[in-house]
Structure formats: C-alpha cells, structure tokens
Amino acid sequence: MSHAENPRGAERSARRPRQLFRNLNAKFASLPMILTALVVFVGGTAWTVAHSFTKSRLLPKWDFVGFDQYERLWNSNRWMISVENLMIYGVCSLVLTMVLGFTLAALLDRKIRFESAFRTIFLYPFALSFIVTGLAWQWILNPDFGLQGVVRGWGWESFTFDPLNNPDIVIFGVLIAGLWQGTGFVMVIMLAGLRGIDEDIWKASRVDGIGVAKTYVRVIIPMMRPVFVTALVIIASGIIKLYDLVVAQTNGGPGISSEVPAKYVINYMFQAQNLGQGFAASTMMLLSVIIVLVPWAYLEFGGKKRG
Amino acid sequence: MAETMSPPKSRLLDGPRGSKPKSRFSRRNIFLYGTLLLVSVYYLLPLYVMVVTSLKGMPEIRLGNIFAPPVDITFEPWVKAWAEACTGINCDGLSRGFGNSIKILVPSVALSIAIASVNGYALANWKFKGSEVFFTILIIGAFIPYQTMIYPIVIMLREIKLMGSLWGLVLVHTVFGMPILTLLFRNYFTSLPEELFKAARVDGAGFWGIYFRVMLPMSIPIFVVAMILQVTGIWNDFLFGVIYTKPETYPMTVQLNNIVNSVQGVKEYNVNMAATLLTGLVPLIIYFVSGKLFVRGIAAGAVKG
Structure with missing residues (x-):
C-alpha cells in the first residue's frame, strides 16, 4: 500500500497543492478507461476523419486531396441508394417502433393478467443476433416456400408478396425484420416510463370523466417526454449502425x-x-450521429451542469 | 399493499375501493387480450417456423407449407448443421464456430467486467482531477459509429501482433463494452451508502481492500446484470467478428451467415434453420432464465444513455 492510501497521508496531501501521485491507485485503475477514451475513441475517430481527406487506397497514406473523396462519395450511385435506404428505414422504423412500442406498453399497463408472459414474448427477439433475425425472415419471406407460397397454396394464385426480390420495396422487407426485433425494447422502456407515472393522475382523470385514450394522448404522453426523447436517441443512433x-x-x-x-x-x-472512400463514408456516418446527438445533449444538459 | 393498511374510518367514508367488478368477457377485455394475442402470434411465428422447418426433411419442405407442423420429425438437419455443414473448405459444421465463440466469450466477459467494475468504482469513490472528463468522453464515445474506429483498431492490433487472433477480438470487445459497463457500475457504486465507504476508510482499508472486501460482495446482482449484458452482446456480435478474425477463428454468427448465405450447392433450408436456431440458442436460454435481470440490463443502458 502506498503512502497516499493511508488516510492521514491523504489528509495531509489534500492541504498541499494537488500532485500527480495522489490517489495513485484510482488513476492506475482508470488507465484502461483513459486509454480507451483517448486512444481508441478520440484518437481513432480523429485518425479516420483526417485520413478521409487523403487518397488512401490499399494502405492509408498522407496524400492530402481536400474534399475529393467526399465529392466522389456523393456522386456515387451506390452511396446515394444507401443513404436513401437508411432514410426510409430510419423514418419508418423510428415512427413505427415508437408507436407500436408505446401502444404495447400501454396495453400491458392496463392491469392485465399474464403480463409478464406477454412481455417475455414481445422482448425475446431483442435477445437474438441480427444475423439470426435476418436469416429467419429471409426464410419466411422466401417467395417459393414462405408466406407468398403458402397464400398461393390456399388458392389465391395471384397473391404477390416478395419484398426481398423486388428492388423497389426490398428495404421494407428489412424493416419488417427490424421491427420484429426492436419493438420489444422500446416497449420495455415505455413500460418503465408508464410505471413511473403517479397513480393519482389516473384517479384524477377518472374523476374528471376523461376517457382512457384521451388521458394517454393529453396527459400521459406529454408527461413522458423525457422517456420518449431517450428512446428516440437510442433508436436513432442504433439505426445509423x-x-x-x-x-x-x-x-x-x-x-x-x-x-x-x-x-x-x-x-x-x-x-x-479503397480506404479513402471508406473513411469519407464513415465520417458522414459520424456527422449524422452528431446531428442527432447535439440537439439532444443541448436540450438535456444545456444550461445546467452535467451530473 | 399500503392501501389495505389504511384506517377503517376512511374506508367507510369512501365506500368500496377499486373499479366496479366487470364481467370477464367485457368488450374492453376482448379487445385488450385479442390485440395482445394477435401480436404475440406475430412475435412467436418466426420462432415457430424456424423450429418446424428444422425438423422436416427437404422433400417435405418443397411440397408442404412453412407453417405446417412436420409429418416426419427428423433431427438430421440439426446433426448436419452442428457437425457437417460447410463454410469454404471446412466441413465440420457450426461446432467450430461455437467453440470459437465460447473461446472469445469467456475471456471477453471476464476481462471487460473486471476492468469496468474497477473503473466504475474509481469513478464513484475515488474521484481525481479529470476523472469525470474521461468518463464523459467515454460515454460520448459509445455513440460514435464503430465504422469510424474500425480501421485504426486494425492498425493497432497489427502493431501488437493480435490481428486475426481470438485475443485481438477479446480486446476489441473489452474496449467497446467499457462505456455501458462503466456507466452501470459507476451508477451502482454511487447509489451505495457513503457511510459504508467512509467506515472502511477509517478502518484503514485502501483502494483495493475496499473494492474486494466491501464493494464486491455487495454488488453481486449488478455483476450478474453486467454478465447478461455482455454475454448476449458478445455472442450476437457480427461486425467485429467478421473484421478482426480469420476463417479459422470466426465466431458462430459469422460462420452461420457464411453457411446460410453461401452461393454454392443446393440450399438446404432445414439445415439452415437448425443452424440459425443453434446460434440463437445461447442468448435465448440466457433470456428465458434471467427474466427480470435481462430487462434490468437493457433498462440500465437506456435510463441514462
């Protein structure tokens, strides 16, 4: 045990100007966190952003070319399709997971029986890997043997539901799987929020004769704003990934x-x-996360000190 | 509970409590349970289809419909998925990926939790100048897309000769698990009564003494939550596995994807579904066994993102 560990020693050094060796064990223990934060998170991100302005191809190298990579990126058909897909997926997934997640949570909050059984069923896909989810839905949406095949087998020969092979709607096929996996998570957050609402609110609205649906829209949802915002930020930063x-x-x-x-x-x-393109594209991803996060951080922590 | 303890006088004044007893089959109940059951079917359907498909033979799959229960139950697809399915030149099935995933999982979970719990403890009880700044950077870092850090990490791993090895991946999982785990432990240790820490200090215990003899024994539940979080997270990882390992060390998810989405040969849907289920089995078992703790784990991540 070092000297700084001894309570009397700590007291003495507290009176003296702070020194590097005070609280040495805590600093030593925080080293992995400090290294991760500075080297990997800050250093790695800065490295990638800096190299997005070079013409690195097979290997990263310092040949500064300004915004060339970004120009090529935004002129690339594939990138434009990627961004468009993410927009469609993102908006639909945000709106639908929030609406469905909240609705399910509200239904579960109506003091029903078998609540925990229902909750377990709605949340289990969230425990699975996206790979498992993707493969399961690939099979269900299989045009010959899956949903389409079954409905056709029932005699509705012209029934067409083949999103995975139709370029126009393929992203909605992905969306179905994404919703299946992610809605339960939103439901759990919403349910926690609903449980945090005072029972007296419900009593008051009953006394005033306000209907259940109206109470949710007019009273409960505005009260749950922080929960909605948190869920929104978590889902949005997940969608970008x-x-x-x-x-x-x-x-x-x-x-x-x-x-x-x-x-x-x-x-x-x-x-x-083509590393340069990869770096430029990943910097754009970072930028979109910043666009999501900064307004939120400003609303949440702006003004008051971060705790 | 507290309501039953209230004095009987107010009970007489208020009359009977609670809403009027309704018939079990009121319109409200039919709507409520009907909706919930319908949604449950949607949620359970994929699992059901996977199980059913994995128990059928290929001829039955080609003729029948995916929702029909198997006529001839066969476990051959499971055996094939586990021991014979091919990825590239290796034909020893998913068992290889399973072994790799276990070899990645155990050290990753142990290392990340050990480091993050000590970190959280230092942040909660032994603040030093700048500790909160580093913590804030760490938490903001959790929102940075992995894609912006992936390539620098490739270079770092190459420098320390761990690129492509299981230990390289263990290190990556430890690094990326750190924000959420540190947050989890910091918040938990902060919530413990401070007198406890002060008393141990007065008794002369130091940094490690308090951690091992006071904090650790009191925090078993939060360690379990952290384990659930990490086991499911690391088991389900695909991105890091595909980038930082090579075919012989691929984790199960990567191997699964290669088996199912391989373009060669005839598609054996039953084997594919058995393989998919096998990969999903570990997190599913953890989920069903842990129940409330799993929910607590994801809530911990959500409450103060």
Missing part, C-alpha cells in the same frame, strides 16, 4: 438496392480496397 441485418437478410441485394451506409464503409475498406 444498421449493418448485420442487411448482410444476413439480403446482402445488399437484389443488385445494390438494399445497401446501407454502414455496409458501404465496410465494403470499401475491406473488399474494394
């Missing part, structure tokens, strides 16, 4: 019609050996 699900379910196909930005980055870095 969308990668495994697409790889498993469609691998970007048919053609390049279900590509997403995260996949663009990995493909250009590790398959097309």
